[in-house]
Amino acid sequence: MKSILTFILLLAGTCSFAQSENPFQRLHYLLGDWVAEGTSVEGSGYYSFKEDLDQHILVRRNHADVPATAERKAVSHDDLMVIYADKYQKAAKALYTDNEGHVIHYTLSASEDGKTITFLSAAAGPMPIFKLIYAFSDENNVTITFQVAQANAPEDFHTYISGKAHRK
Numbered sequence: 001m002k003s004i005l006t007f008i009l010l011l012a013g014t015c016s017f018a019q020s021e022n023p024f025q026r027l028h029y030l031l032g033d034w035v036a037e038g039t040s041v042e043g044s045g046y047y048s049f050k051e052d053l054d055q056h057i058l059v060r061r062n063h064a065d066v067p068a069t070a071e072r073k074a075v076s077h078d079d080l081m082v083i084y085a086d087k088y089q090k091a092a093k094a095l096y097t098d099n100e101g102h103v104i105h106y107t108l109s110a111s112e113d114g115k116t117i118t119f120l121s122a123a124a125g126p127m128p129i130f131k132l133i134y135a136f137s138d139e140n141n142v143t144i145t146f147q148v149a150q151a152n153a154p155e156d157f158h159t160y161i162s163g164k165a166h167r168k
Contacts, residue, residue, distance in 0.1 A: 023085035023092055024051075024058055026110035027117060029136045033168035036064065043067060045077075047165070058083040083108065094119055104130055126151050140167040 027049075036045040045064030052059045060081040068074040079098035086093045092108040096119075106119035119132040131147040142165050147157035 026114040027058065029114050029139060030117065030134065034165040035168050037164040037166060123151060123154055129154050131157055
């Protein structure tokens with residue numbers, strides 16, 4: 001009797017998993033290799049979004065070079081972001097880290113058509129709140145905006161940097 005019950009429970013678990021929606025379905029516009037648009041004075045960069053670990057995560061790798069100016073020296077920036085499905089909260093989450101030591105935890109939301117994808121960090125004490133927005137005009141062109149809000153004004157986001165990219 002125990003073996004029959006175990007078999008039924010395993011079968012039920014398999015069926016519910018097979019019928020569950022792909023948590024990254026609305027993020028398909030992100031996938032691929034991308035090149036930043038801009039002049040050499042503004043800097044240059046590229047990034048990619050790839051599925052990994054048997055499609056259980058998405059990985060973004062980003063590189064940007066910003067040339068020196070009279071006010072600052074040249075900077076090379078590298079970051080890594082891992083997007084994963086939080087099955088308990090039924091949400092897509094992301095962990096961002098970079099070569100400057102920053103770490104940001106995001107929750108993702110996507111428009112119904114998948115053309116606007118928003119990464120929003122949670123309020124954490126006095127730390128700023130970050131919002132990263134990918135707005136696709138079509139499957140090959142995107143505007144990326146990084147915004148910051150202070151903890152004491154969490155709805156008052158200001159654009160820190162914005163740019164465009166196209167599919168490679």
